[in-house]
Amino acid sequence: MSLVIAPPRHHASRQAPPATAGASPRAASGPAARAPARDAAPQAPISRSASSDSIHLKISGLTKRYGQFTALSEIDLAIREGEFVCFLGPSGCGKTTLLRAIAGLAPQSEGTIHQRGQDISRLPPQARDFGIVFQSYALFPNLTVFDNVAYGLRNRRDARDAMRRRVTELLTLVDLAGSEGKYPAALSGGQQQRVALARALATEPGLLLLDEPLSALDARVRLHLRSQIKALQARLGVTTIMVTHDQEEALAMADRIVVMNHGVIEQIGTPAEIYRQPASAFVAEFIGSMNFLQCCPENASTLRLGQQRLECAAHDLVGLDQARLAIRPEAVSLCAVGEGLSAQVEHVEFLGAFLRITLTLEGCGQTLSADVALKDSESLGVRVGARVGVRLPAEAIRLYPLVEAQA
Numbered sequence: 333m334s335l336v337i338a339p340p341r342h343h344a345s346r347q348a349p350p351a352t353a354g355a356s357p358r359a360a361s362g363p364a365a366r367a368p369a370r371d372a373a374p375q376a377p378i379s380r381s382a383s384s385d386s387i388h389l390k391i392s393g394l395t396k397r398y399g400q401f402t403a404l405s406e407i408d409l410a411i412r413e414g415e416f417v418c419f420l421g422p423s424g425c426g427k428t429t430l431l432r433a434i435a436g437l438a439p440q441s442e443g444t445i446h447q448r449g450q451d452i453s454r455l456p457p458q459a460r461d462f463g464i465v466f467q468s469y470a471l472f473p474n475l476t477v478f479d480n481v482a483y484g485l486r487n488r489r490d491a492r493d494a495m496r497r498r499v500t501e502l503l504t505l506v507d508l509a510g511s512e513g514k515y516p517a518a519l520s521g522g523q524q525q526r527v528a529l530a531r532a533l534a535t536e537p538g539l540l541l542l543d544e545p546l547s548a549l550d551a552r553v554r555l556h557l558r559s560q561i562k563a564l565q566a567r568l569g570v571t572t573i574m575v576t577h578d579q580e581e582a583l584a585m586a587d588r589i590v591v592m593n594h595g596v597i598e599q600i601g602t603p604a605e606i607y608r609q610p611a612s613a614f615v616a617e618f619i620g621s622m623n624f625l626q627c628c629p630e631n632a633s634t635l636r637l638g639q640q641r642l643e644c645a646a647h648d649l650v651g652l653d654q655a656r657l658a659i660r661p662e663a664v665s666l667c668a669v670g671e672g673l674s675a676q677v678e679h680v681e682f683l684g685a686f687l688r689i690t691l692t693l694e695g696c697g698q699t700l701s702a703d704v705a706l707k708d709s710e711s712l713g714v715r716v717g718a719r720v721g722v723r724l725p726a727e728a729i730r731l732y733p734l735v736e737a738q739a
């Protein structure tokens with residue numbers, strides 16, 4: 333049984349959320365119906381194996397339309413038991429809609445959702461097995477911290493002692509022991525969000541849904557809560573999906589990232605895969621800093637940049653007049669003139685740990701950035717106007733068709 337607190341009316345002008353405020357009584361057929369008696373001994377936090385290969389959630393061919401507008405198109409996704417997955421993408425790409433479809437708050441137009449093998453596609457939110465945390469905390473202002481956290485337990489009619497133990501355990505987990513009697517208004521934003529997290533976890537849901545839980549908090553609190561949520565998730569092993577538009581947050585927290593754009597999935601991968609091997613020019617541009625250079629794929633292992641030639645790893649874009657070469661600034665290195673490509677230093681920016689050097693390639697006039705250690709730049713005599721050699725290692729180069737980048 334899920335605890336469904338009325339979500340913020342994200343797109344209230346367009347469609348009222350179908351969720352009911354507050355948890356419904358115990359769902360007869362939901363997981364809660366099978367839950368053990370709650371007046372037994374206090375429960376240790378469940379630890380599910382994060383390395384498990386079993387699938388917790390399987391989404392197949394999921395499409396969501398709002399009238400003529402398709403918000404999600406043919407989404408296929410499998411999330412493993414215990415995984416921490418982030419939905420990442422620009423505003424309007426469909427992240428929240430997908431999360432809400434999983435919760436049953438924005439039912440899909442087509443496609444299916446299975447949770448632990450059970451088809452939940454048509455179940456109402458209160459019959460699904462999840463806990464949810466919203467960006468706006470959505471705590472009940474007239475209830476104490478204790479009563480907020482106990483909300484789902486009370487609806488489930490847990491015994492009083494077991495409820496008290498569970499609330500204490502959860503508040504300890506989120507570092508708020510002793511705050512039971514306070515009201516939300518007496519708490520900071522970060523504390524309120526930790527209460528919301530405790531409330532979402534209280535009924536031991538199989539799935540934790542986090543809808544931009546950190547974006548209303550200031551930078552310092554966000555960083556702290558980010559590591560707290562990650563540590564808590566790892567400790568409990570609860571399968572978790574978090575929506576974010578903050579790439580750094582996704583890279584730091586997720587086991588796998590689902591990068592979305594215009595209602596489709598562009599790439600699913602670990603943070604390192606997404607960063608190192610972006611599957612499309614969109615992902616390459618969206619994650620981290622990236623240089624893009626227009627080039628001509630001369631053959632399967634050589635590219636031409638104006639008059640200069642460059643080795644690259646084997647690719648399948650031979651025959652195209654133009655392609656887009658992508659390389660991260662930290663993968664670009666400088667060398668002596670005459671080695672590598674020839675370039676001129678346009679701009680040098682001191683960024684503490686390294687220098688960001690803007691270069692113009694000779695012959696084609698295209699610019700790129702190189703992140704270079706201070707000592708390396710000194711030994712090469714890097715200064716504005718100087719000529720230098722530039723190395724673009726073959727293994728760090730990604731190539732994309734020009735048309736895809738322009739689409």
Ligand code: ATP
Nearest residue numbers: 343346347398403422423424425426427428429577
């Ligand atoms: P953000 O980060 O800004 O919240 P998002 O990636 O979460 O963006 P969604 O909220 O999922 O995006 O919205 C996806 C698209 O669906 C957007 O174009 C949005 O305007 C549209 N949309 C969402 N809800 C509705 C609705 N109830 N009626 C009509 N269109 C909607």
